[in-house]
Amino acid sequence: MKPWRRPLVMAGAPLLAIALSSGLAFAAGVAPTTKQLATGTITGPAFYVNSIQDTNNSTIAGKAEAGDRSIALFAGQVQQSTLCSTWTNGTSSRSVLGFTFTLNDNAGSGGTDTLTVTGAPAACVGGFRFGTVDLKNAGYVTGGNATFTNSRVALSQTASSTTLTLTLGTAGGAGTLGTVATASAAVYTPDPAITSNAAVAIGLNIATTTTSVQF
Numbered sequence: 544m545k546p547w548r549r550p551l552v553m554a555g556a557p558l559l560a561i562a563l564s565s566g567l568a569f570a571a572g573v574a575p576t577t578k579q580l581a582t583g584t585i586t587g588p589a590f591y592v593n594s595i596q597d598t599n600n601s602t603i604a605g606k607a608e609a610g611d612r613s614i615a616l617f618a619g620q621v622q623q624s625t626l627c628s629t630w631t632n633g634t635s636s637r638s639v640l641g642f643t644f645t646l647n648d649n650a651g652s653g654g655t656d657t658l659t660v661t662g663a664p665a666a667c668v669g670g671f672r673f674g675t676v677d678l679k680n681a682g683y684v685t686g687g688n689a690t691f692t693n694s695r696v697a698l699s700q701t702a703s704s705t706t707l708t709l710t711l712g713t714a715g716g717a718g719t720l721g722t723v724a725t726a727s728a729a730v731y732t733p734d735p736a737i738t739s740n741a742a743v744a745i746g747l748n749i750a751t752t753t754t755s756v757q758f
Contacts, residue, residue, distance in 0.1 A: 590739040591748035593618040593704070595676065595731035597658075597757040600710075605723040605756040607646055607683055609691070613658060613676055613709045615731055615750070620740040621705040623698070627667035630698075632740055637698040639664060642671060644711060646689040648718050651677035655727075656684050660709070662692075671696065672734040673707070678757050679727035687717030728754045 593616045601608035623630035630637070643662030651657040656678045663671035694712035698705065714720060729752045737745045 588746065588748055590617075590619050590741075590743040590745055592616070592731060592733050592745065592750040595729065595750040595752050597676070597678070597729055597752060599758050601758075603722055605758060607658075607689070607691075607711060607714075607720055607758045609711055609713060611711045611758040613731075615673075615707045615709075615733075617705040617707070617745075619703065619705070619743075620700055621707075622738045622740045622742065623700075625672060625736055625738045626698075626707075627663065627671050628669050629666050632700070635700040638695060639697075640693055640695050640712075642694040642696050642709075642712075644691040644694045644709060645716070646684040646691075646718065646720070648684045648686065648688050649681055651675075651679070653679075655679050655681050658709075660696075661690070672736050673709070674731060674733040674737070677730045677732070679729055680723050680725060680757070682721045682723040682725070683757070684718040684720055686719050689714060689718035689720055690716035723756055726754045726756055728752055729757050 595616075596614045598612045598614065599605075600610040600612055620632065623632050623634075641664035642660060645659050645661040647657045647659060649656065658676040658678065660671045660673040691711040692713050692715060695708075695710040697708040697710070699708075700706075731750045731752075733745045733748070735745060735747075739745075
């Protein structure tokens with residue numbers, strides 16, 4: 544089965560979401576008939592990541608710096624213990640310092656750079672499960688990996704959604720941070736261990752940003 548893809552939709556932008564299931568595709572708002580499909584009906588996934596967005600909250604657009612953010616929106620309540628072992632869904636809002644994020648040099652498909660969570664506070668026994676954001680450009684870091692210590696993870700949860708906001712902390716590491724001017728569509732692949740509060744696994748569902756300069 545091909546992964547379900549939900550693109551980021553900006554305010555005022557036309558909505559054109561493509562759902563993929565069993566090799567069939569249709570546009571949002573279109574209701575295919577059984578005659579058109581020839582075989583049965585299409586069923587979307589029960590739990591998926593709705594969108595991912597990398598935002599610039601610092602001084603230089605296109606360069607990963609302290610204060611920049613990566614924001615993932617899940618369509619449903621995440622079972623918080625599958626992110627951090629000591630978190631529970633009894634708390635709907637969190638903001639926790641002490642994480643380490645890493646910009647991995649040329650670690651993505653085609654030699655592009657990626658963003659991962661590589662360190663977590665001691666309370667998250669076993670680490671923090673997030674996944675990988677492939678920035679689809681090799682210019683964000685060169686000559687090795689860059690780390691962002693004392694980074695923040697914030698969580699906001701409603702009855703029908705979960706928002707994870709990763710805010711970059713203090714830059715360090717062997718890599719040299721670069722400034723990217725070429726737009727790309729970054730791809731977020733969640734950690735497969737993440738589940739909904741109904742124990743539905745995130746599976747192969749991914750999200751893609753709009754085509755723009757990340758950070």
